[in-house]
Structure formats: C-alpha cells, structure tokens
Amino acid sequence: xxxxxxxxxxxxxxxxxxxxxxxxxxxxxxxxxxxxxxxxxxxxxxxxxxxxxxxxxxxxxxxxxxxxxxxxxxxxxxxxxxxxxxxxxxxxxxxxxxxxxxxxxxxxxxxxxxxxxxxxxxxxxxxxxxxxxxxxxxxxxxxxxxxxxxxxxxxxxxxxxxxxxxxxxxxxxxxxxxxxxxxxxxxxxxxxxxxxxxxxxxxxxxxxxxxxxxxxxxxxxxxxxxxxxxxxxxxxxxxxxxxxxxxxxxxxxxxxxxxxxxxxxxxxxxxxxxxxxxxxxxxxxxxxxxxxxxxxxxxxxxxxxxxxxxxxxxxxxxxxxxxxxxxxxxxxxxxxxxxxxxxxxxxxxxxxxxxxxxxxxxxxxxxxxxxxxxxxxxxxxxxxxxxxxxxxxxxxxxxxxxxxxxxxxxxxx
Numbered sequence: 155x156x157x158x159x160x161x162x163x164x165x166x167x168x169x170x171x172x173x174x175x176x177x178x179x180x181x182x183x184x185x186x187x188x189x190x191x192x193x194x195x196x197x198x199x200x201x202x203x204x205x206x207x208x209x210x211x212x213x214x215x216x217x218x219x220x221x222x223x224x225x226x227x228x229x230x231x232x233x234x235x236x237x238x239x240x241x242x243x244x245x246x247x248x249x250x251x252x253x254x255x256x257x258x259x260x261x262x263x264x265x266x267x268x269x270x271x272x273x274x275x276x277x278x279x280x281x282x283x284x285x286x287x288x289x290x291x292x293x294x295x296x297x298x299x300x301x302x303x304x305x306x307x308x309x310x311x312x313x314x315x316x317x318x319x320x321x322x323x324x325x326x327x328x329x330x331x332x333x334x335x336x337x338x339x340x341x342x343x344x345x346x347x348x349x350x351x352x353x354x355x356x357x358x359x360x361x362x363x364x365x366x367x368x369x370x371x372x373x374x375x376x377x378x379x380x381x382x383x384x385x386x387x388x389x390x391x392x393x394x395x396x397x398x399x400x401x402x403x404x405x406x407x408x409x410x411x412x413x414x415x416x417x418x419x420x421x422x423x424x425x426x427x428x429x430x431x432x433x434x435x436x437x438x439x440x441x442x443x444x445x446x447x448x449x450x451x452x453x454x455x456x457x458x459x460x461x462x463x464x465x466x467x468x469x470x471x472x473x474x475x476x477x478x479x480x481x482x483x484x485x486x487x488x489x490x491x492x493x494x495x496x497x498x499x500x501x502x503x504x505x506x507x508x509x510x511x512x513x514x515x516x517x518x519x520x521x522x523x524x525x526x527x528x529x530x531x532x533x534x535x536x537x538x539x540x541x542x543x544x545x546x547x548x549x550x551x552x553x554x555x556x557x558x559x560x561x562x563x564x565x566x567x
Contacts, residue, residue: 161357162257162398162408162479175365176392177495182287186394188228189245190289190493190504193282196220197291197506200248200278204270204295210250210259211266213278217248218453221282229284245288245368246281247417247450256355256400256408256479256487260416260450262457270297275312277489283447286366290396291505292491294319296512308512311403315488318350320509321518321527322399323490326360326374328529330389330397330494330501336374337386343376343399345523350516353406355487357382357479360397363493366446368396377406393496404485410477417476418464419448426470436463437472448476500532 175182200217225242232240249260252267252274261267270276274297281290294316296308308316325342339360347354354377362372373384376399389395420440428434439454451460467473481487490509495502518524 161359162355162400177394177497178392183495185229185284185287186289186493186495187504189225189282189284189287192221192224192228192284193245193280193289193291194506195224196248196282197278197280197293197508200250200280201293201295201508204276204278204297206272206297206299207269208297209266209269210252211261211263213250214248214260214450214452217278217280218244218450221248221280225282225284232285234285240285242282242284244281244447244449244453245283246279246290246448247453249277249279249417251277251279251487251489254402254404254481254483254485254487256402256481256489258415258417258476258478259413260452262414262416262452262461264457265414272297272299275316275486275488277487279489279491281368283366286446288363288366288368288396288447289493289505290363290368290491291493291507292398292489293506293508294488294490294510295508296510308510309515312486312488313512313514314350314516315352315401315403315486316510316512317514317516318346318352319399319401319488319490320507321350321523322346322401323397323492323507325523325526326397326399327492327494327501327503328526328531330395330496332389332391332496335386335388336372336384339374340376340378342523342526345520346518347401349518349520349523350401350514352401352403355400355402355406355408355481355489357408358398358400358489360395360399363394363396368447376400389496391496391498395494395496396491397494398489398491400487400489402481402485402487404481404487406481408479408481411480413478413480415475415477416451417448418451418468418473419476420445420473421471422446424471426472428466428470428472430463430466432459433463433466436460437467440467440473503531 177183199220229240247260251259276295279292322343326339329339356377358376360374362370375384454460492503493505
C-alpha cells in the first residue's frame with residue numbers, strides 16, 4: 155500500500171509538475187470551467203439514473219462515458235505550447251459508494267454488487283480535466299421510491315449527516331479567502347460535526363489543485379489527529395482547491411473490508427524495469443493514457459490483463475492505490491466535494507453542489523459557525539439579480555440555521 159493508506163486521497167504527486175499559468179490567465183479559467191461543465195453534466199446524468207434497482211457498475215460506466223463524451227467535443231482545434239492536441243478526459247474515475255462505504259468503489263465489469271434499493275444513501279464522486287486543469291465533485295443522493303428527485307424530505311440520522319456535510323461545505327466555501335487558514339476550516343468542520351452529532355471521517359483531505367495535480371501539497375485536513383497533522387498556511391488569491399468533507403453517523407474511522415482495489419495513480423518519481431510481459435503492457439498503457447491522474451482498471455483495454463499486471467506495478471511502487479474504504483456496517487456516510495477558484499473578488503464554486511431534500515431535528519447554535527455562514531462569498535454585495543449561470547458559484551441561503559437545496563439541484567437549461 156501507499157504511504158497514505160486509509161486516506162480518501164493520495165498526495166504522491168510533486169507540486170513541481172503543476173501548471174505554469176495560474177487562474178490569473180483567462181485561458182486557464184476557461185479550461186477549469188470547461189472541465190467543470192463536463193463533470194456537472196455527467197453528474198446530472200448519473201443522478202437521473204440513480205434509482206431503485208439501478209446497477210452500481212452501470213452508474214460508474216455512465217459517469218465515465220459521459221465525461222469522455224462531453225470532453226471530446228471541446229478544444230478540438232486548440233494546440234498546446236508545444237503544438238500538440240489538448241489532452242482531455244477523466245480526472246478521477248466515477249465512484250458510487252452506498253451507505254457505509256466511504257470512498258473509491260468503482261467495480262470492474264465482472265464485479266457488480268447488489269442493485270440500489272429504496273432508502274440507500276449514495277455518494278457519487280467523479281472528475282474531468284481539460285489540458286490538465288481538473289474539476290472534481292462528490293455529491294450525496296438519497297434513493298427514494300421513485301428515484302432521487304422526489305420532494306419527500308429525508309429525516310433521522312441520514313438527514314443529520316447530510317445536513318452536517320453540506321453545512322460544512324458551505325462554511326468552507328466562505329473561508330476560502332486570503333488571510334484565512336486551513337486550521338480555521340478544520341475547526342469549523344469540527345464545530346459543525348458536533349452540532350449534528352456526527353463524526354468527521356478521518357483521512358479526508360482537501361487539496362490545492364494545479365495542472366495535472368489533483369492532490370497538491372497544500373492541504374486542509376478535515377480532522378487533525380495525533381498521527382496526522384499538516385502545516386498551517388493561509389489561502390492565497392488565484393489558488394484552486396478541491397474541498398472535500400465526509401461525515402458519518404458511526405465512529406469516523408475507515409477500514410478495508412477486502413473489496414478489490416480498482417483505482418490507481420502513476421507515481422511519476424519512480425522507475426523500474428518490470429519482469430512480466432503483461433505488466434509491461436499495462437504500464438505502457440498507463441503511461442500513455444493516464445501518466446499523472448488516477449485511473450480505473452476497468453478503463454484499460456483488457457481488464458483481465460490489467461488485474462494481473464497491476465500487481466507487479468504496485469509491488470515496485472510504480473503506482474499508488476486508492477483502496478475501497480468503509481465505515482462500520484450500519485452507519486451512514488455523507489460526502490460533499492467541490493472545486494473552487496479563489497478569485498480576487500470571490501471564492502467561485504464551479505462544480506455541481508446538490509444537497510438532497512432533508513430535515514434534521516438538530517439545531518445549529520454555534521455563533522462562530524453561524525457568523526461564517528452569514529458571510530458573503532464575494533467582496534461586494536450582490537445588488538443585481540443573479541444570472542442563472544452564477545447560481546452555482548454563489549452561496550446558499552441559510553434558513554432556520556441549516557442550508558436549503560440550491561437551484562443547481564435541477565438541470566440547467
């Protein structure tokens with residue numbers, strides 16, 4: 155296993171691979187937004203298909219195929235600085251986690267699980283990139299009798315954990331401003347989890363992102379522990395972050411339950427002469443298709459050979475793994491992840507942010523958290539009526555001390 159076994163992300167890519175241009179460049183912002191548009195549209199397709207009796211495998215396939223389809227339509231005439239075609243596609247393979255599964259479940263074609271059923275709590279995690287500029291998201295869905303789009307509100311402990319996660323995500327968005335620190339965000343997460351009697355899932359990391367880097371060295375640790383700490387730093391203008399928060403009604407500790415790991419990422423700082431022909435073939439394909447970003451074995455040309463060859467790659471540290479993580483059985487996990495650009499004027503959320511209808515009986519009374527939630531995401535108050543395309547990046551209104559679903563819960567025209 156990699157050195158960060160048990161984390162929801164693996165920070166094994168050096169920052170010096172990162173982008174030469176920041177979001178000060180309009181071209182870079184356009185590429186981030188284009189990647190976000192692809193992953194948002196793909197997510198809405200998966201969300202629509204998340205219904206009772208739906209196959210987890212088919213949902214994962216749908217998400218990946220939709221991202222590849224959308225990205226194939228953009229930047230086809232553009233060239234890189236070296237004259238090559240613009241690279242596009244998946245920044246993170248689609249994962250569908252149910253109930254107490256925390257992260258990284260994306261089964262192979264012969265490994266589907268039992269279909270979704272009414273009452274399941276489902277998290278959808280996916281990502282896209284254009285020229286290495288990545289947009290990632292994770293949203294939590296509730297499988298109701300006729301699908302996830304019903305008006306009936308979720309209640310009980312499922313509602314508690316969902317409201318807690320989305321409240322924490324809202325607070326984090328408002329704190330992505332120069333002068334604020336990662337430690338302050340961690341503290342707010344802790345306060346919100348306590349208010350809703352939930353536990354933050356250990357090992358959940360929010361990362362700064364750069365070109366071809368989804369897990370940069372600047373990190374927001376959702377739950378600092380004795381064994382896991384990060385340096386304190388201030389956010390800066392023109393940085394990009396993937397904010398990730400997962401909470402549970404259980405212990406907040408993850409474990410592996412023997413499920414096959416299918417997601418890996420190439421370690422660019424390691425070289426080794428592989429012995430097996432099959433392993434060399436898999437390695438060559440990985441270097442060609444996924445040299446820096448995570449990939450799923452299902453997306454390689456031959457899954458059978460991929461399963462065989464990845465073992466030697468892993469044993470010689472040529473790749474790191476993203477193991478399938480679980481909470482204790484019987485608990486419920488909710489997760490929210492979004493991509494945000496720290497612009498001079500505001501923290502701009504560019505990926506879909508869809509909280510399902512739910513009503514928690516818990517009340518948020520912490521004055522520090524309430525003050526953060528009442529903070530605008532932009533420097534100037536928005537006096538004019540918001541345009542439809544701005545609704546995703548603007549803050550949710552906080553009513554009765556808990557967030558209400560955003561307009562982006564509906565597919566945009």
